[in-house]
Amino acid sequence: MRGRGAWLCFADEAGRSLRPPKVRTWSRRGHPPRVKVTGKGGGRVSLAALVCARSGRRTRLIHRMLVHHPGRSREKKGFRERDFAAVLDAVHQQLGGPVVLVWDNSPHHVDARMRELLARREKWLTVFRFPAYASELNPAEGVWANLRNSLGNLTACTTDELAALVRTRLKKMQYRPGLLDGFIAETGLTLQPP
Numbered sequence: 001m002r003g004r005g006a007w008l009c010f011a012d013e014a015g016r017s018l019r020p021p022k023v024r025t026w027s028r029r030g031h032p033p034r035v036k037v038t039g040k041g042g043g044r045v046s047l048a049a050l051v052c053a054r055s056g057r058r059t060r061l062i063h064r065m066l067v068h069h070p071g072r073s074r075e076k077k078g079f080r081e082r083d084f085a086a087v088l089d090a091v092h093q094q095l096g097g098p099v100v101l102v103w104d105n106s107p108h109h110v111d112a113r114m115r116e117l118l119a120r121r122e123k124w125l126t127v128f129r130f131p132a133y134a135s136e137l138n139p140a141e142g143v144w145a146n147l148r149n150s151l152g153n154l155t156a157c158t159t160d161e162l163a164a165l166v167r168t169r170l171k172k173m174q175y176r177p178g179l180l181d182g183f184i185a186e187t188g189l190t191l192q193p194p
Contacts, residue, residue, distance in 0.1 A: 005054075005097055005098065006054070006097060006098040006099060006100045006126070007052045007053070007054045007060075007091075007095045007097055007098070007099050007100065008052070008053050008054065008100050008102065008191070009050045009051070009052040009053075009062075009091060009095075009099050009100065009101050009102070010050065010051045010052075010102050010103070010138050010139045010140045010184075011048065011049070011050045011101060011102070011103040011140060012048075012049060012103065012104065012138055012140035012141060012143075012144070013046065013047060013048045013049075013078070013079055013084075013106070014046075014047050014049075014144045014147075015044055015045060015046045015047065015078065016044070016045045016047070016147075016151070016162060016166055017043070017044050017045075017162075018043055018156055018157075018158075018159065018162055033153075043067075043068060043069055043070045043158070043159030043162065044067075044068045044159070045065055045066070045067055045068075045159065045162055045163050045166055046065070046066040046067075046068065046078040046079055047063060047064070047065050047066075047166065047170075048063065048064045048065075048079050048083075048084060048087050049061060049062070049063040049140050049143050049144075049170070050062045050063070050087070050091055050101075050140065051139040051140050051142075051143065051180055051183060051184065052091065052095060052099075053180075053181075053184060053191055054095075054097075054191075055191050058177040059177045059180040059181050059184065060094075060095070060174070060177075060180070061143065061170070061173050061174045061180055062087075062090070062091050062094060063143075063170050063174075064079075064083075064087050064090070065163060065166065065167065065170075066078065066079065066083070067159055067160070067163045068159070069159050069160075070159070079108075080108065081108060081111070081113045081114045081117055082117070084108075084109075084114070085114075085117040085118075085121075088101070088121065088125065089121075092121075092124055092125070097124075098124045098125070098126070099124060099125050099126070100125075100126045100127075100128065101125060101126070101127045101128070102127075102128045102129070102130065102138075103127075103129065103130065103138075104129065104130050104134075104135070104138065105129050105130070105132055109129070110129075136187065137187050137188075137189075138187070139180070139183040139184045139186070139187055139189070140183075141183075142182070142183030142186055143170075143173060143183060146169075146173065146179070146183075147166065147169050147170065147173075150169045151165060151166070151169065
């Protein structure tokens with residue numbers, strides 16, 4: 001990686017629904033806060049994020065979002081092979097160099113169609129996979145944990161409101177390379193030579 005000047009990118013996908021995550025909050029003793037959430041409609045936000053690091057450069061977060069509104073059957077409900085290949089092309093263009101991609105063994109990451117799409121990009125893309133059930137090794141999991149905590153106790157009434165909240169939180173993370181470095185450090189990975 002170092003000899004090629006490649007970016008090391010850790011990828012993962014996640015999703016959010018209208019039901020907010022539960023987190024702790026402050027309230028008067030004996031009066032727990034209650035927020036009614038219907039969760040009706042089945043709207044969903046699908047996310048793909050890559051934490052990209054290179055020695056001597058600031059760590060970057062690149063993300064893409066797909067919004068699925070309830071009742072719109074033609075909208076994609078998640079990232080497919082072509083969608084993720086488009087994300088990889090955007091990452092390559094934004095970073096301006098070779099990419100070493102590290103991701104999990106999700107079924108749509110290892111199927112024949114994805115292998116074909118990755119093979120077309122082999123000039124600038126090298127792919128490695130995490131061992132099974134090793135989410136603690138992926139810095140992108142830190143992005144999802146931080147996002148979940150920042151969305152705690154916030155209620156979005158519509159899928160578009162949820163998408164706006166998620167977009168704002170991810171944008172804030174993009175401008176905090178120290179936070180992204182913390183996600184990498186939490187995995188035990190060091191980018192500096194010993």
